Amino acid sequence: MFSGIDKVAMTSGPPQIKQETSSTSKPDLIIFGSKRKRKNDEPQSTVLNHGPSQDSNGGDRNTSSGNKKYKPNHAAVQNPLEGVQGKLKEKARKLWDQRKTLPIWSHADVIRQSLRDKDVLLLVGETGSGKSTQVPQILAKETWCTTQRVPATAANGKKGFVHVGGCIAITEPRRVAAVSLARRVAEEVGTPLGSSSPASTVGYNVRFDNSTSPCTKIKFLTEGMLLQEMLRDPGLREYSAVIVDEVHERGVNVDLVMGFLKTLINGKYKGRYGVPLKVGVMSATVSMEGLIKFFEGDSETRDPLSSGYRQAEAESEWSGFSESDKETPDTGANQEPHGRSGLQKNNNLRAFHNKACDPGRELSTEASSDKPDRNGPLLRTTNDSAVAICHIEGRQYPVTVVYSPEPVQDFVDASLRNIFQIHYKEPLPGDILVFLTGQTTVESLEHLVNEYAIGMSPDLPNLLALPLFAALPQSAQQRVFLPAPPKTRKVILATNIAETSVTVSGVRYVIDCGKSKIKQFRTRIGLDSLLVKPISKSAAIQRKGRAGREAPGQCYRLYTEQDYLNLQSQNTPEILRCDLGQAVLTMKARGVTNIIDFAFLDPPPREAIEKALMQLFQLKALDDSGAISKIGLEMARLPLTVPLARVLLAAGEPELRCVPEVIDIISALSVENIFLTLHSEEREEEAQVARRELYRREGDHLTLLTTVRAYCAEHTDRKGWAERHFVSHRAMQAVVDVRKQLRAQCYRSRIHTGSDDTDNTPITSELATTILKCFLNGFAVNTARLMPDGSYKTVVGNQLVAIHPSSGLYGKKVEAIMYNEFVFTNRSYARGVSAVQMDWVGEAIGG
DNA sequence: GTGTAACAT
Numbered sequence: 001m002f003s004g005i006d007k008v009a010m011t012s013g014p015p016q017i018k019q020e021t022s023s024t025s026k027p028d029l030i031i032f033g034s035k036r037k038r039k040n041d042e043p044q045s046t047v048l049n050h051g052p053s054q055d056s057n058g059g060d061r062n063t064s065s066g067n068k069k070y071k072p073n074h075a076a077v078q079n080p081l082e083g084v085q086g087k088l089k090e091k092a093r094k095l096w097d098q099r100k101t102l103p104i105w106s107h108a109d110v111i112r113q114s115l116r117d118k119d120v121l122l123l124v125g126e127t128g129s130g131k132s133t134q135v136p137q138i139l140a141k142e143t144w145c146t147t148q149r150v151p152a153t154a155a156n157g158k159k160g161f162v163h164v165g166g167c168i169a170i171t172e173p174r175r176v177a178a179v180s181l182a183r184r185v186a187e188e189v190g191t192p193l194g195s196s197s198p199a200s201t202v203g204y205n206v207r208f209d210n211s212t213s214p215c216t217k218i219k220f221l222t223e224g225m226l227l228q229e230m231l232r233d234p235g236l237r238e239y240s241a242v243i244v245d246e247v248h249e250r251g252v253n254v255d256l257v258m259g260f261l262k263t264l265i266n267g268k269y270k271g272r273y274g275v276p277l278k279v280g281v282m283s284a285t286v287s288m289e290g291l292i293k294f295f296e297g298d299s300e301t302r303d304p305l306s307s308g309y310r311q312a313e314a315e316s317e318w319s320g321f322s323e324s325d326k327e328t329p330d331t332g333a334n335q336e337p338h339g340r341s342g343l344q345k346n347n348n349l350r351a352f353h354n355k356a357c358d359p360g361r362e363l364s365t366e367a368s369s370d371k372p373d374r375n376g377p378l379l380r381t382t383n384d385s386a387v388a389i390c391h392i393e394g395r396q397y398p399v400t401v402v403y404s405p406e407p408v409q410d411f412v413d414a415s416l417r418n419i420f421q422i423h424y425k426e427p428l429p430g431d432i433l434v435f436l437t438g439q440t441t442v443e444s445l446e447h448l449v450n451e452y453a454i455g456m457s458p459d460l461p462n463l464l465a466l467p468l469f470a471a472l473p474q475s476a477q478q479r480v481f482l483p484a485p486p487k488t489r490k491v492i493l494a495t496n497i498a499e500t501s502v503t504v505s506g507v508r509y510v511i512d513c514g515k516s517k518i519k520q521f522r523t524r525i526g527l528d529s530l531l532v533k534p535i536s537k538s539a540a541i542q543r544k545g546r547a548g549r550e551a552p553g554q555c556y557r558l559y560t561e562q563d564y565l566n567l568q569s570q571n572t573p574e575i576l577r578c579d580l581g582q583a584v585l586t587m588k589a590r591g592v593t594n595i596i597d598f599a600f601l602d603p604p605p606r607e608a609i610e611k612a613l614m615q616l617f618q619l620k621a622l623d624d625s626g627a628i629s630k631i632g633l634e635m636a637r638l639p640l641t642v643p644l645a646r647v648l649l650a651a652g653e654p655e656l657r658c659v660p661e662v663i664d665i666i667s668a669l670s671v672e673n674i675f676l677t678l679h680s681e682e683r684e685e686e687a688q689v690a691r692r693e694l695y696r697r698e699g700d701h702l703t704l705l706t707t708v709r710a711y712c713a714e715h716t717d718r719k720g721w722a723e724r725h726f727v728s729h730r731a732m733q734a735v736v737d738v739r740k741q742l743r744a745q746c747y748r749s750r751i752h753t754g755s756d757d758t759d760n761t762p763i764t765s766e767l768a769t770t771i772l773k774c775f776l777n778g779f780a781v782n783t784a785r786l787m788p789d790g791s792y793k794t795v796v797g798n799q800l801v802a803i804h805p806s807s808g809l810y811g812k813k814v815e816a817i818m819y820n821e822f823v824f825t826n827r828s829y830a831r832g833v834s835a836v837q838m839d840w841v842g843e844a845i846g847g
Numbered sequence: 848g849t850g851t852a853a854c855a856t
Contacts, residue, residue, distance in 0.1 A: 253854060
């Protein structure tokens, strides 16, 4: 059905299109003796330039003339596509009027000029500024944003040409954002989206969903996806520019992307044949000082104190929960050559000293105001700096902040009072959004609101309490986005999912408990803790902002103003809080030899890096010299945590040969819990009966295997099957996606998968043993043995650990257990648990 | 007797 359209596009468009679409290869290949692949002012940019002739920018002239040429061409050939294109154009023209009113619009020239003069632009755009959709369009029309044809010499000495640049990448922290921004920009540009047409100039690339065309000029992708592309092509030759959006969220991936980009810029664009790469860094509320220093400073001499996170780190180092935790970090034997442990330690001490001497320092960039300084110059260009800076005001209505006069002990109770206070006092419309810490607090407040609403005066509007958290089934999440019924006020009870991932319209009142659950990896004991902690100032501002998107609003903070002023200014970057195994493996696979010297935005503690290096070495991902091994390279290609990647590789070894089974288990372990949590006791018992056929006494790993198999064996009604077995259908769909991806990857990497038809192989007790032994290849350190008193203690480190109540082995006593996760909440729990034998563990550790 | 959020050829 598409072939017809393809043909039309190829015969009716300008000849350049024909040439472009007929070629399947991307412009990053060396083409010897071929004709040019893409030229500056060719159609992909003319399509982008549907916009207004009122745009008087000089850089547009080429393309506007192209535009004129393009249109008559279409008209002449009675193009059936004209109808479709016409509609797209019409929509785009309508959107054009809206776009003109965006705050960013008046800065378009400044943005263009910045990147003509400099290689790096730091852009702070408050919410509603339109930065994510407009900046790519503004830059795509620049003359530097075209494919360069560069002479090059191939390995065999033959002379030829390479093509570098032409496309703009915009990275997003989340898949939904990448996809929806691409959709929006495609509409504004008036082009079909992604792979729907070979002439599409706007596309996206996220896991499980690549939608680009040979003409893609603007590509939205997730941070992880860009990292994967860098693994293949460190020079990012496809792109003329990379725009990193939402840096302030500071996931691990964005820190790696930033480090690689800086290395690329400072390394004279190695791998790009001298063609510069423009870098845009966009953020909502970040203090820019850290970013300026990052790009301007030399990573060798940069003072880690500049970022302000060092203090947070130093603090947490010393507020550890056990005495043994408080020992001075012992750097011990180190994997890395010429370590800087002395310097590092010194900095920690300086952080301490600094904090004691100048406690105001960590607030310096935010001061006590919520708003960034607007008096500062919009564009600061010191001549010797390679960095341009631009600030764009947002389009937010004012939000009044109301602080609690005194500290709040029970924020569920305080929220309840606030909800009814607002409800009694304030007229409709205006929904309420409450930020809580987790599923349990959300659900208990939900019950309370419903209970109290019964006794309300009948003259008052109704109250509709709506829970919102990630584990909630999709259908229940959708209810939040429906407009409130007549004479009803919605009260959305949310976790921090509503802070960034999800926007709810209609909200004018925000109640912020000032806390969220944060995962912190404790390097020394290899334990994740998931604890309720105060949020940062920037998170508090973000939450507040949710009240002012459509009208002036109010934000009730369930903490005092002094508490607010004492909050850390930014979220602690994830790279300072997580197990660095995967991050270090990614760096090693990208050729970073000395991890300590990597261009970190915020260098993690040396100890955490060493722990990761040790883990990778023990799993044979690194060799004796610390260089990446063949196994390590294979592991880096797998979209899995380090231990799971190791298990998958082990499963292909001749003595184990259980790849299909291991893939099924790993897929289930890689997604959120596939078993639904049930609330009433009857439902719980019902579920136990329904799941009985899935249960394996060996433990959770094999129970997951039987569940995945049974689900996949159901061909007619999987949704019904999931419901009958109290299994999350959404999670199982994710499992199926991961499973498919892993099978494909194993096939490509020639990992022995055996026949694909092993779904019906009976899981004998021997096979179960093989599978568990296979898992010990990655999880030998995640084991604990039974003590005489009935408790379990970890084999490595002798820490007390309890089997999590969600495990099938909960309450059972076996010789030893192996677990997928070790998490501290109220106590230390092992999650994803199976029974193992001590001699298997000994074998795995010894061998 | 229990789960903040998100990402990956």
